[in-house]
Amino acid sequence: xxxxxxxxxxxxxxxxxxxxxxxxxxxxxxxxxxxxxxxxxxxxxxxxxxxxxxxxxxxxxxxxxxxxxxxxxxxxxxxxxxxxxxxxxxxxxxxxxxxxxxxxxxxxxxxxxxxxxxxxxxxxxxxxxxxxxxxxxxxxxxxxxxxxxxxxxxxxxxxxxxx
Numbered sequence: 001x002x003x004x005x006x007x008x009x010x011x012x013x014x015x016x017x018x019x020x021x022x023x024x025x026x027x028x029x030x031x032x033x034x035x036x037x038x039x040x041x042x043x044x045x046x047x048x049x050x051x052x053x054x055x056x057x058x059x060x061x062x063x064x065x066x067x068x069x070x071x072x073x074x075x076x077x078x079x080x081x082x083x084x085x086x087x088x089x090x091x092x093x094x095x096x097x098x099x100x101x102x103x104x105x106x107x108x109x110x111x112x113x114x115x116x117x118x119x120x121x122x123x124x125x126x127x128x129x130x131x132x133x134x135x136x137x138x139x140x141x142x143x144x145x146x147x148x149x150x151x152x153x154x155x156x157x158x159x160x161x162x163x
Contacts, residue, residue, distance in 0.1 A: 001037060007093055021036060023154070038090075066131065093114065108151045119154060
């Protein structure tokens with residue numbers, strides 16, 4: 001698991017997010033040893049990524065770039081599930097901070113804090129890497145249910161930490 005914090009808007013506990021990504025991947029059945037990257041960026045970098053990859057102006061809260069699993073990559077020469085390059089998640093904590101209060105009560109453990117919003121975005125990004133989407137109502141409901149399950153597990157395990 002690669003993690004980078006390239007922003008200085010919000011102080012983050014990067015170890016917390018490393019653990020969260022690993023827990024979600026494991027719970028979703030991703031083979032051990034699979035790799036993903038989580039990068040926290042500022043609004044300027046996120047706006048550039050959002051424009052380049054989504055065609056939208058301005059920063060967004062989270063982007064996900066799936067790799068092997070979304071493409072259905074398998075390792076035919078190895079028995080059982082093979083480790084994969086899961087993909088990259090990019091989160092903008094400054095946008096999360098702007099949206100945090102509005103998210104209060106939207107998911108288990110979401111108290112309107114920046115930490116709770118970043119938790120949600122990280123889980124959301126991992127689920128996107130695994131092929132989940134929310135374009136259609138049924139997809140959105142399924143994704144929301146998985147987010148809730150993972151956040152419920154997290155909120156019972158440890159308090160958030162962002163400032």
